[in-house]
Amino acid sequence: MSDARDAGDADGFRAAPFLSAIAIGTAGGAVFAWLGLPLPWMLGAMTSTTVAAMAGIPLSMPSWLRGGCVTVLGVMLGASFTPAVVAQMAEWWITIAALFGWALASGGLGWAYFARVARFDRVTAFFSASPGGLNEMTLVGAQLGGDERTISLVHATRVFITVFAIPFWFRFHDALAAPAAGRGHVDLLSVGLEDYAILAACAAVGTIVAAKLRMPAATVIGPMFLSAAVHLAGVTESAPPTLVIFAAQVVIGSTLGCRFVGFSPMAAGRTIAHACVVGSMMIAVTVATSLALSRVADVSVPSILLGFAPGGLAEMSLVAIALAADAAFVATHHIVRIVIVVLCAPLLFRYLARGR
Secondary structure: HHHHEEEEEEOOHHHHHHHHHHHHHHHHHHHHHOOOOOOOOHHHHHHHHHHHOOOOOOOEHHHHHHHHHHHHHHHHHHHOOHHHHHHHHHHHHHHHHHHHHHHHHHHHHHHHHHHHHHOOOOOHHHHHHHHOHHHHHHHHHHHHOHHHHHHHHHHHHHHHHHHHHHHHHHHHHHHHOOOOOOOOOOOHHHHHHHHHHHHHHHHHHHHHHHOOOOOOOOOHHHHHHHHHHHOOOOOOOOOOHHHHHHHHHHHEEEEEEEOOOOOOHHHHHHHHHHHHHHHHHHHHHHHHHHHHHHHOOOOHHHHHHHHHHOOOOOHHOOOOOOOOOOHHHHHHHHHHHHHHHHHHHHHHHHHHHHHO
Protein backbone atom coordinates (compact mmCIF):
# COMPACT_ATOMS: atom_id res chain seq x y z
CA MET A 1 0.00 0.00 0.00
CA SER A 2 1.43 3.35 -1.00
CA ASP A 3 2.07 6.15 1.45
CA ALA A 4 -0.20 8.43 -0.57
CA ARG A 5 -3.19 6.15 -0.28
CA ASP A 6 -2.49 5.48 3.37
CA ALA A 7 -2.38 9.19 4.06
CA GLY A 8 -5.52 10.03 2.16
CA ASP A 9 -7.58 7.05 3.28
CA ALA A 10 -6.02 6.06 6.56
CA ASP A 11 -8.00 3.41 8.40
CA GLY A 12 -6.42 4.31 11.73
CA PHE A 13 -6.89 7.57 13.57
CA ARG A 14 -3.88 9.69 14.47
CA ALA A 15 -4.88 12.83 16.32
CA ALA A 16 -1.96 15.17 15.60
CA PRO A 17 -1.70 14.59 11.80
CA PHE A 18 -5.49 14.70 11.53
CA LEU A 19 -5.81 17.99 13.43
CA SER A 20 -2.97 19.43 11.32
CA ALA A 21 -4.78 18.46 8.12
CA ILE A 22 -8.06 19.98 9.29
CA ALA A 23 -6.39 23.19 10.50
CA ILE A 24 -4.31 23.65 7.34
CA GLY A 25 -7.25 22.76 5.10
CA THR A 26 -9.62 25.16 6.88
CA ALA A 27 -7.04 27.95 6.74
CA GLY A 28 -6.53 27.38 3.02
CA GLY A 29 -10.29 27.43 2.44
CA ALA A 30 -10.64 30.67 4.40
CA VAL A 31 -7.88 32.34 2.36
CA PHE A 32 -9.49 31.27 -0.93
CA ALA A 33 -12.87 32.50 0.30
CA TRP A 34 -11.35 35.86 1.33
CA LEU A 35 -9.79 36.17 -2.13
CA GLY A 36 -13.16 35.45 -3.76
CA LEU A 37 -11.84 32.40 -5.65
CA PRO A 38 -14.20 29.72 -6.99
CA LEU A 39 -15.15 26.73 -4.82
CA PRO A 40 -12.93 28.14 -2.06
CA TRP A 41 -13.40 25.64 0.75
CA MET A 42 -12.48 22.60 -1.34
CA LEU A 43 -9.83 24.14 -3.60
CA GLY A 44 -8.25 26.11 -0.76
CA ALA A 45 -8.09 23.04 1.47
CA MET A 46 -6.76 20.93 -1.40
CA THR A 47 -4.03 23.44 -2.24
CA SER A 48 -2.85 24.17 1.31
CA THR A 49 -2.71 20.51 2.37
CA THR A 50 -0.91 19.50 -0.83
CA VAL A 51 1.77 22.12 -0.22
CA ALA A 52 2.07 21.02 3.42
CA ALA A 53 2.26 17.35 2.43
CA MET A 54 4.99 18.03 -0.13
CA ALA A 55 6.85 20.02 2.55
CA GLY A 56 6.95 16.93 4.74
CA ILE A 57 4.40 17.98 7.37
CA PRO A 58 2.68 14.87 8.82
CA LEU A 59 -0.96 14.88 7.72
CA SER A 60 -3.66 12.25 7.89
CA MET A 61 -7.35 12.00 7.05
CA PRO A 62 -9.26 8.88 8.20
CA SER A 63 -11.23 7.14 5.48
CA TRP A 64 -14.39 7.02 7.63
CA LEU A 65 -14.48 10.81 7.90
CA ARG A 66 -14.17 11.37 4.17
CA GLY A 67 -16.76 8.64 3.63
CA GLY A 68 -19.15 10.38 6.00
CA CYS A 69 -18.70 13.70 4.22
CA VAL A 70 -19.21 12.06 0.83
CA THR A 71 -22.53 10.62 2.02
CA VAL A 72 -23.63 14.21 2.76
CA LEU A 73 -22.77 15.08 -0.83
CA GLY A 74 -24.75 12.07 -2.05
CA VAL A 75 -27.82 13.21 -0.11
CA MET A 76 -27.51 16.70 -1.58
CA LEU A 77 -27.14 15.32 -5.11
CA GLY A 78 -30.25 13.23 -4.59
CA ALA A 79 -32.21 16.40 -3.86
CA SER A 80 -31.27 17.56 -7.37
CA PHE A 81 -33.40 14.84 -8.97
CA THR A 82 -36.66 16.73 -9.39
CA PRO A 83 -39.57 15.35 -11.46
CA ALA A 84 -38.51 17.65 -14.31
CA VAL A 85 -34.96 16.27 -14.22
CA VAL A 86 -36.16 12.65 -14.16
CA ALA A 87 -38.42 13.33 -17.15
CA GLN A 88 -35.41 14.73 -18.99
CA MET A 89 -33.09 11.77 -18.27
CA ALA A 90 -34.29 9.84 -21.33
CA GLU A 91 -32.72 12.59 -23.44
CA TRP A 92 -29.26 11.92 -21.97
CA TRP A 93 -28.70 8.71 -23.95
CA ILE A 94 -26.55 10.50 -26.54
CA THR A 95 -24.10 11.87 -23.99
CA ILE A 96 -24.07 8.65 -21.95
CA ALA A 97 -23.28 6.63 -25.10
CA ALA A 98 -20.52 9.11 -25.93
CA LEU A 99 -18.81 8.30 -22.62
CA PHE A 100 -17.55 5.04 -24.15
CA GLY A 101 -15.80 6.90 -26.97
CA TRP A 102 -14.48 9.54 -24.59
CA ALA A 103 -13.04 6.90 -22.24
CA LEU A 104 -11.33 5.07 -25.12
CA ALA A 105 -9.92 8.29 -26.63
CA SER A 106 -8.65 9.87 -23.41
CA GLY A 107 -7.45 6.59 -21.93
CA GLY A 108 -5.78 5.55 -25.19
CA LEU A 109 -3.90 8.83 -25.50
CA GLY A 110 -2.77 8.59 -21.89
CA TRP A 111 -1.66 4.98 -22.30
CA ALA A 112 0.39 5.80 -25.39
CA TYR A 113 2.05 8.73 -23.62
CA PHE A 114 2.86 6.83 -20.43
CA ALA A 115 4.21 3.84 -22.36
CA ARG A 116 6.23 5.66 -25.03
CA VAL A 117 7.21 8.98 -23.45
CA ALA A 118 7.19 8.35 -19.69
CA ARG A 119 8.47 4.77 -20.22
CA PHE A 120 6.21 3.23 -17.60
CA ASP A 121 5.84 -0.55 -17.71
CA ARG A 122 2.75 -1.65 -19.64
CA VAL A 123 0.61 -2.46 -16.56
CA THR A 124 1.44 0.81 -14.82
CA ALA A 125 0.95 2.78 -18.05
CA PHE A 126 -2.46 1.22 -18.75
CA PHE A 127 -3.98 1.68 -15.31
CA SER A 128 -2.43 5.11 -14.82
CA ALA A 129 -4.21 6.21 -18.01
CA SER A 130 -7.57 4.55 -17.31
CA PRO A 131 -9.99 7.36 -16.34
CA GLY A 132 -11.65 5.47 -13.50
CA GLY A 133 -11.70 5.83 -9.75
CA LEU A 134 -8.33 6.34 -8.05
CA ASN A 135 -8.76 3.54 -5.53
CA GLU A 136 -10.18 1.05 -8.03
CA MET A 137 -7.50 1.62 -10.68
CA THR A 138 -4.70 1.54 -8.10
CA LEU A 139 -5.98 -1.70 -6.59
CA VAL A 140 -6.50 -3.52 -9.91
CA GLY A 141 -3.23 -2.24 -11.36
CA ALA A 142 -1.30 -3.40 -8.29
CA GLN A 143 -2.94 -6.84 -8.44
CA LEU A 144 -1.79 -7.23 -12.04
CA GLY A 145 1.80 -6.25 -11.24
CA GLY A 146 1.81 -2.48 -11.74
CA ASP A 147 3.62 0.11 -9.61
CA GLU A 148 1.00 1.04 -7.01
CA ARG A 149 2.73 4.24 -5.88
CA THR A 150 3.02 5.55 -9.44
CA ILE A 151 -0.60 4.73 -10.36
CA SER A 152 -1.87 6.35 -7.16
CA LEU A 153 0.22 9.48 -7.67
CA VAL A 154 -0.81 9.83 -11.33
CA HIS A 155 -4.52 9.61 -10.53
CA ALA A 156 -4.24 11.96 -7.55
CA THR A 157 -2.46 14.50 -9.78
CA ARG A 158 -5.05 14.11 -12.57
CA VAL A 159 -7.92 14.72 -10.17
CA PHE A 160 -6.09 17.67 -8.59
CA ILE A 161 -5.43 19.57 -11.81
CA THR A 162 -8.93 18.84 -13.15
CA VAL A 163 -10.70 19.97 -10.01
CA PHE A 164 -8.47 23.03 -9.76
CA ALA A 165 -8.49 24.10 -13.42
CA ILE A 166 -12.16 23.79 -14.38
CA PRO A 167 -13.70 26.15 -11.78
CA PHE A 168 -11.14 28.81 -12.76
CA TRP A 169 -11.92 28.18 -16.43
CA PHE A 170 -15.58 28.90 -15.76
CA ARG A 171 -14.75 31.94 -13.67
CA PHE A 172 -12.52 33.65 -16.22
CA HIS A 173 -13.70 32.30 -19.59
CA ASP A 174 -16.95 33.96 -20.62
CA ALA A 175 -17.46 31.67 -23.62
CA LEU A 176 -18.14 28.71 -21.35
CA ALA A 177 -19.40 30.52 -18.30
CA ALA A 178 -21.73 28.62 -16.02
CA PRO A 179 -24.40 30.50 -14.06
CA ALA A 180 -22.72 32.57 -11.41
CA ALA A 181 -25.31 32.09 -8.72
CA GLY A 182 -25.02 29.02 -6.58
CA ARG A 183 -27.69 27.27 -4.57
CA GLY A 184 -29.52 29.22 -1.90
CA HIS A 185 -28.03 29.37 1.57
CA VAL A 186 -29.53 26.81 3.97
CA ASP A 187 -29.17 27.67 7.67
CA LEU A 188 -28.62 24.98 10.30
CA LEU A 189 -31.81 26.00 12.12
CA SER A 190 -33.94 26.13 8.97
CA VAL A 191 -33.94 22.32 8.76
CA GLY A 192 -36.29 20.62 11.20
CA LEU A 193 -35.31 17.69 13.41
CA GLU A 194 -37.53 15.32 11.44
CA ASP A 195 -35.87 16.41 8.19
CA TYR A 196 -32.43 15.95 9.73
CA ALA A 197 -33.44 12.40 10.69
CA ILE A 198 -34.67 11.67 7.16
CA LEU A 199 -31.50 13.01 5.53
CA ALA A 200 -29.31 11.08 8.00
CA ALA A 201 -31.25 7.90 7.27
CA CYS A 202 -30.73 8.42 3.54
CA ALA A 203 -26.98 8.73 4.14
CA ALA A 204 -26.66 5.71 6.43
CA VAL A 205 -29.11 3.28 4.85
CA GLY A 206 -28.13 4.24 1.31
CA THR A 207 -24.46 3.59 2.03
CA ILE A 208 -25.12 0.22 3.70
CA VAL A 209 -27.34 -1.03 0.88
CA ALA A 210 -24.97 0.14 -1.85
CA ALA A 211 -22.02 -1.48 -0.07
CA LYS A 212 -23.93 -4.76 0.29
CA LEU A 213 -24.63 -4.65 -3.45
CA ARG A 214 -20.92 -3.99 -4.08
CA MET A 215 -21.61 -0.80 -6.02
CA PRO A 216 -18.60 1.37 -6.92
CA ALA A 217 -18.50 4.70 -5.05
CA ALA A 218 -21.11 3.30 -2.65
CA THR A 219 -20.88 6.26 -0.26
CA VAL A 220 -22.12 8.57 -3.01
CA ILE A 221 -24.38 6.38 -5.12
CA GLY A 222 -26.40 4.79 -2.31
CA PRO A 223 -27.30 8.01 -0.46
CA MET A 224 -27.95 9.78 -3.78
CA PHE A 225 -30.45 7.17 -5.01
CA LEU A 226 -32.26 6.97 -1.67
CA SER A 227 -32.31 10.75 -1.27
CA ALA A 228 -33.66 11.12 -4.81
CA ALA A 229 -36.47 8.65 -4.03
CA VAL A 230 -37.34 10.43 -0.80
CA HIS A 231 -37.39 13.88 -2.41
CA LEU A 232 -39.33 12.71 -5.47
CA ALA A 233 -41.91 11.10 -3.19
CA GLY A 234 -42.33 14.41 -1.33
CA VAL A 235 -41.25 12.99 2.03
CA THR A 236 -38.97 16.00 2.51
CA GLU A 237 -37.87 19.04 0.55
CA SER A 238 -34.87 19.82 2.75
CA ALA A 239 -31.21 19.69 1.73
CA PRO A 240 -28.11 19.56 3.95
CA PRO A 241 -27.25 22.97 5.48
CA THR A 242 -24.66 25.13 3.74
CA LEU A 243 -22.28 25.02 6.72
CA VAL A 244 -22.28 21.21 6.57
CA ILE A 245 -21.52 21.32 2.84
CA PHE A 246 -18.60 23.72 3.47
CA ALA A 247 -17.23 21.37 6.14
CA ALA A 248 -17.56 18.44 3.73
CA GLN A 249 -15.67 20.42 1.09
CA VAL A 250 -12.80 21.06 3.53
CA VAL A 251 -12.56 17.35 4.37
CA ILE A 252 -12.77 16.18 0.75
CA GLY A 253 -10.23 18.77 -0.40
CA SER A 254 -7.88 18.00 2.49
CA THR A 255 -8.12 14.27 1.74
CA LEU A 256 -6.92 14.84 -1.79
CA GLY A 257 -4.03 16.92 -0.49
CA CYS A 258 -3.14 14.22 2.04
CA ARG A 259 -2.65 11.76 -0.82
CA PHE A 260 0.63 13.53 -1.56
CA VAL A 261 2.10 12.70 1.86
CA GLY A 262 5.29 10.72 1.38
CA PHE A 263 6.05 12.26 -2.00
CA SER A 264 8.67 15.01 -2.14
CA PRO A 265 8.62 17.39 -5.13
CA MET A 266 12.09 16.23 -6.14
CA ALA A 267 11.44 12.49 -5.89
CA ALA A 268 7.97 12.58 -7.45
CA GLY A 269 8.56 15.50 -9.83
CA ARG A 270 8.99 13.40 -12.97
CA THR A 271 5.82 11.37 -12.37
CA ILE A 272 3.79 14.46 -11.46
CA ALA A 273 5.02 16.25 -14.59
CA HIS A 274 3.96 13.34 -16.82
CA ALA A 275 0.63 13.14 -15.00
CA CYS A 276 0.04 16.86 -15.61
CA VAL A 277 0.64 16.37 -19.33
CA VAL A 278 -1.81 13.48 -19.55
CA GLY A 279 -4.34 15.27 -17.36
CA SER A 280 -4.17 18.30 -19.67
CA MET A 281 -4.63 16.01 -22.68
CA MET A 282 -7.73 14.48 -21.07
CA ILE A 283 -9.16 17.92 -20.33
CA ALA A 284 -8.54 18.94 -23.96
CA VAL A 285 -10.38 15.82 -25.18
CA THR A 286 -13.19 16.66 -22.76
CA VAL A 287 -13.52 20.23 -24.07
CA ALA A 288 -13.57 19.02 -27.69
CA THR A 289 -16.13 16.34 -26.84
CA SER A 290 -18.32 18.86 -25.01
CA LEU A 291 -18.33 21.30 -27.91
CA ALA A 292 -19.18 18.51 -30.37
CA LEU A 293 -21.94 16.97 -28.23
CA SER A 294 -23.59 20.33 -27.56
CA ARG A 295 -24.46 20.45 -31.27
CA VAL A 296 -26.39 17.16 -31.22
CA ALA A 297 -27.63 16.91 -27.62
CA ASP A 298 -29.97 19.31 -25.87
CA VAL A 299 -27.50 19.91 -23.02
CA SER A 300 -25.37 22.97 -22.28
CA VAL A 301 -21.60 22.92 -22.82
CA PRO A 302 -20.85 23.60 -19.10
CA SER A 303 -22.95 20.62 -17.98
CA ILE A 304 -21.35 18.28 -20.53
CA LEU A 305 -17.88 19.55 -19.64
CA LEU A 306 -18.45 18.93 -15.94
CA GLY A 307 -20.05 15.53 -16.62
CA PHE A 308 -17.09 14.35 -18.73
CA ALA A 309 -14.25 16.07 -16.84
CA PRO A 310 -11.61 13.54 -15.68
CA GLY A 311 -11.96 14.39 -12.01
CA GLY A 312 -13.45 12.44 -9.12
CA LEU A 313 -17.18 11.86 -8.74
CA ALA A 314 -17.39 13.64 -5.38
CA GLU A 315 -15.15 16.51 -6.44
CA MET A 316 -16.81 17.22 -9.79
CA SER A 317 -20.26 16.97 -8.24
CA LEU A 318 -19.25 19.64 -5.74
CA VAL A 319 -18.00 21.80 -8.60
CA ALA A 320 -21.36 21.36 -10.36
CA ILE A 321 -23.26 22.34 -7.23
CA ALA A 322 -21.05 25.39 -6.65
CA LEU A 323 -21.50 26.57 -10.25
CA ALA A 324 -25.27 25.93 -10.22
CA ALA A 325 -24.86 23.51 -13.13
CA ASP A 326 -27.10 20.46 -13.60
CA ALA A 327 -25.77 18.40 -10.67
CA ALA A 328 -27.99 15.40 -11.47
CA PHE A 329 -26.63 15.26 -15.03
CA VAL A 330 -23.04 15.59 -13.85
CA ALA A 331 -23.31 12.96 -11.10
CA THR A 332 -25.10 10.47 -13.37
CA HIS A 333 -22.42 10.71 -16.04
CA HIS A 334 -19.57 10.31 -13.55
CA ILE A 335 -21.25 7.23 -12.08
CA VAL A 336 -21.62 5.74 -15.56
CA ARG A 337 -17.96 6.59 -16.33
CA ILE A 338 -16.74 4.85 -13.19
CA VAL A 339 -18.84 1.75 -13.89
CA ILE A 340 -17.63 1.59 -17.50
CA VAL A 341 -13.96 1.88 -16.60
CA VAL A 342 -14.06 -0.36 -13.51
CA LEU A 343 -15.81 -3.14 -15.44
CA CYS A 344 -14.09 -2.79 -18.80
CA ALA A 345 -10.49 -1.75 -18.02
CA PRO A 346 -9.32 -5.10 -16.55
CA LEU A 347 -11.03 -7.04 -19.36
CA LEU A 348 -9.56 -4.79 -22.04
CA PHE A 349 -6.09 -5.04 -20.51
CA ARG A 350 -6.19 -8.83 -20.43
CA TYR A 351 -7.42 -8.91 -24.04
CA LEU A 352 -4.62 -6.61 -25.17
CA ALA A 353 -2.08 -8.58 -23.15
CA ARG A 354 -3.12 -11.82 -24.87
CA GLY A 355 -2.83 -10.10 -28.23
CA ARG A 356 0.65 -8.91 -27.33
